[in-house]
Amino acid sequence: MRFFKSDNTAAVCDEILQAIAEANAGAAVAYGEDRWSRRLDQVYGEFFGREVRVFAVSSGTAANSLALATLCPPWGTVLTHAEAHIERDECGAPEFFTGGAKLSLVTGAGAKVSAADLAARLHWFEPHVHGVQPRMLSITQSTERGAVYAPAEIAELAKIAHARGMRVHMDGARFANALVAQPVTAAELTWKAGVDVMSFGVIKNGGMNAEAVVFFDPALVADFEFRRKRAGQLFCKGRYASVQLLAYLESGIWRRNAERSNALAKRIAEAAPQYLSEPFATNQVFMNLGQPRIDALIAQGFGFYPWGPTGSGECRFVCSWDTPEDDVDALCAALQKLG
Amino acid sequence: MRFFKSDNTAAVCDEILQAIAEANAGAAVAYGEDRWSRRLDQVYGEFFGREVRVFAVSSGTAANSLALATLCPPWGTVLTHAEAHIERDECGAPEFFTGGAKLSLVTGAGAKVSAADLAARLHWFEPHVHGVQPRMLSITQSTERGAVYAPAEIAELAKIAHARGMRVHMDGARFANALVAQPVTAAELTWKAGVDVMSFGVIKNGGMNAEAVVFFDPALVADFEFRRKRAGQLFCKGRYASVQLLAYLESGIWRRNAERSNALAKRIAEAAPQYLSEPFATNQVFMNLGQPRIDALIAQGFGFYPWGPTGSGECRFVCSWDTPEDDVDALCAALQKLG
Amino acid sequence: MRFFKSDNTAAVCDEILQAIAEANAGAAVAYGEDRWSRRLDQVYGEFFGREVRVFAVSSGTAANSLALATLCPPWGTVLTHAEAHIERDECGAPEFFTGGAKLSLVTGAGAKVSAADLAARLHWFEPHVHGVQPRMLSITQSTERGAVYAPAEIAELAKIAHARGMRVHMDGARFANALVAQPVTAAELTWKAGVDVMSFGVIKNGGMNAEAVVFFDPALVADFEFRRKRAGQLFCKGRYASVQLLAYLESGIWRRNAERSNALAKRIAEAAPQYLSEPFATNQVFMNLGQPRIDALIAQGFGFYPWGPTGSGECRFVCSWDTPEDDVDALCAALQKLG
């Protein structure tokens, strides 16, 4: 099968495996006190151009949920897009980790939170004990529909959120894809635009099983470390997670892999632009093919997901760092031949 | 001030106070083993025309949350209207009691769940571990906008829910108002239409501080009693709660009080029908007066709540079992004089 | 049956019922904004001789759990006696309300926390993320075995707790019984000795269904009000709870009722001192009668609870504010006749 299901079906990058092998020498202090874990703050601080606190966890869901639980009380609510991963694809993990905080949903094209809708939605919350209180905004970069936020767009949302006393979380499961898609720095796309904490994705872009939670203000870390331990996310052999996070930045694969997957996706988008249901931006391509064409592609051995509610006729193709060129060639050809 | 803020600003009915006084004689076994508590199942069973299990709690929020927590697992979701009390006015209590289950919102005129929208919303949930699973439907009778569901409407919703393996909860904080507004029986409006569990409201319609959770299938009670105890809702002097629930039905005040509050509200609605923003149905009247008229009424000493987001110009008048006739006369006159 | 099961089998004091009736006049703002609720801080402040913040809830379990949840994070632990009500008799309510904090158990005669054992137990907790962190000490006054803490004893415990950064909670379900048993003031027995927050019991000593949570430092209230609402413990007709708390202090029944129940219990203790398994102190009497004597008393129509694990041969007699003199006479006589 030619796989376009997701970037999480990809293998692990050689650079990551190599770094793991190199770290595998002799004893190391357990539970995050090893020398790899101790370097995280510095290496990520350099990447982002400011002091940060960085912690490894084993999944994007854990990263998102722990970040939210640290900054949102149980009686708070997290404003987020109705199609956000934290709302649709984590089986209620944010509610579990926060002790029952609520997600309040906002709309916007391309799964991007609309500033106007955010402002309107916030009007519903009153500062009394009868209702949950807005405490966080969570945005996804790049979004669940492949779109990207520009720094100014993030800044606009963050301004609204901060004015209300809320903190801003970025789900950056595909952050590298969003970063290389724009002529901006990691700093401009995060803390300079008002992001307070982010889930920094590594796995989808070549990693194995470690993601990072990055706090842009050390004071916000609060009781994060207790919560992480309590969630079973503090690893005894912590070096094997941390070294992935280090190699991801230090080897440069964050950029190389993201550029490659974006470029491959662009070829797909350009092969059949008439079907695009979202403007092309990163490594995900959304098309309204209709069920007969979807069936035809499946019959030809292409693996991909239908999108939206059953029967919508929409589908999604995702390219990963290791999608074979040959598979992309085949898909482009197949798309062009569809009647 | 002439109070139309809510039916929960009302006093307690004499019949309830009298019943409390009568129960106040000598010792009684604690924690729900007293003879009043032991009669609940029978008295409510007769009211509803079938075997039921009934439990007293101290607030509508507790009733709703405990009912939901008993039937919805933490990884489940409760489908409900976007304006439902459990979503808007309980500070996340359902999420707290359920251990982090999610409320998924549906729309519909009059704060009634639309069957079409419910069906459409359910299409989004897939039977896999990535998303929360629909396990409950919660409807409010009468609704947060004063509307009532007819038995057939409930049955249609319940059919959709049950087909999906979901249970149906009714928030009946104002159930009596809905019941006397229709030529139907309590049975027809609940279990015969597919309701599995309900929060049976007493406080707003003359009670002091006891509501009932009514299970229409004893098998569904499951671990409710452990959850109630654990929530601080099992009262040591349980007789004082249970006797309210008994007197409410046995004295007939459920009907008398609801009929009176509905009738008073009808006079308000008919005094200025041009302003109605919702069709009149029970004891709540919604009007689009616009801010200047709202300000004018406030200046004349009427107490009521603006409704909707800030600046909507809508407001709500609620009549209770003890709203003075004179206050209604005054309000009707004032409404008719508005320019 | 002659009831010595518990003081929660008692009826409600006339003064409480009278106050409720007086409050039952006309409309009142809902949800704790009524004029009775607004007087709580002042009246309790005068009783305790300092600024306090006071909130009504519907049960002792709710009072304890909300107080603990406000001051103990989910990754914290509450040190308490192994026989404490919060450990033994609340079905895990503290764990529920705190989001899974732990109770860590300490021993001590008379169900009083031993300072030596507390200090020893605290040695086990290390300031790292692997273990829960001690954040609260909870003591019961009077204890589950009828004993009382003197101010100096509380101060010794509080000093240990505060030195460790912990807060001190007092479960005062029977606080009045402890207070009238000693020549001390309410202030000396609470905040002057280091208590930070208390559950102030009213129900067992003549109330109906309202207890108070009293914060001795307004800064500690933190998010208590959100947690109370979210727990279904903010009552729409709040006046009926608050007026009980007011009448309890203002009518003086707190003292009269506690003195009476203590005095009656003293007669029982003195009738058969050879059986006492705990020194007499308040309104609970513990005796090692052995099963045959227990059976004999039961056969004579006395109602009381065996105590300790099955087969221990110990039992408990509790006097309440309304225990008939005649019942006490009968019990004393029966005890003296036991072989």
Place this chain on the structure above:
Amino acid sequence: MRFFKSDNTAAVCDEILQAIAEANAGAAVAYGEDRWSRRLDQVYGEFFGREVRVFAVSSGTAANSLALATLCPPWGTVLTHAEAHIERDECGAPEFFTGGAKLSLVTGAGAKVSAADLAARLHWFEPHVHGVQPRMLSITQSTERGAVYAPAEIAELAKIAHARGMRVHMDGARFANALVAQPVTAAELTWKAGVDVMSFGVIKNGGMNAEAVVFFDPALVADFEFRRKRAGQLFCKGRYASVQLLAYLESGIWRRNAERSNALAKRIAEAAPQYLSEPFATNQVFMNLGQPRIDALIAQGFGFYPWGPTGSGECRFVCSWDTPEDDVDALCAALQKLG
């Protein structure tokens, strides 16, 4: 430094790394639907000699907590030893995952649950809503003090637990060490003795970052998979966890590594038997050296943990699969030279 701190300071076994590298070829379906994950049930079924259901998670804490949460309701309690890892070293993770269930502590030499104490402790729980209900027994094999349970000992405990309607969990973080220390099969040491679910340890004995939860009765799996997802423990690139679990059994390292670490520890125990504070059994050695001798060893460059409360004078030496022979030689020599 010569490391005897824990077996989790060890590196990863070559066989594990090799298996990861072999699995790293091309795309694989995400989220546990890959061909490695699909083989887990079969391979572990063969190891245990019966049908099992097996799930990968990223830490022992996660394994323990998810197993407990699946089988213990929030109002239940888990009986376990006072020194158990779930009580002492997981920062309240079981309480978090279960939604606030309680751990109830039992004693016993060698951190083994004493059957007599278990039975006695169970007497305290009554079948009513006031107290939490015993639902699980959790034992550790080998224990936190290096001891092992024989099959008959487990069977005795399991019989007590099952008679009470409880399920039996085994924390097998060091299961292999316990298994090779006795002439028994994996089946005899688990399900044949009454274990219902276990946390099967891989990491400490040569793995990288995957542990297994093994259900010996498929019916007990219940909603485990929803809970795992919701806890951030369902990995998108699941093959890298599952392949570790497969290689651990199929390569035979489970036995080889455990035999080696036990043998090295035995040398330490035999070098200075006069100091042993626990009988030698597996790969952990406990000695009462007193602080001066502890300091002397630290000064010589040995790394190990003091044990028990501050100032106890006890310490622990742990050997892992890769502890250098040379380090053991040095430690034995140093111990023999202590005055």
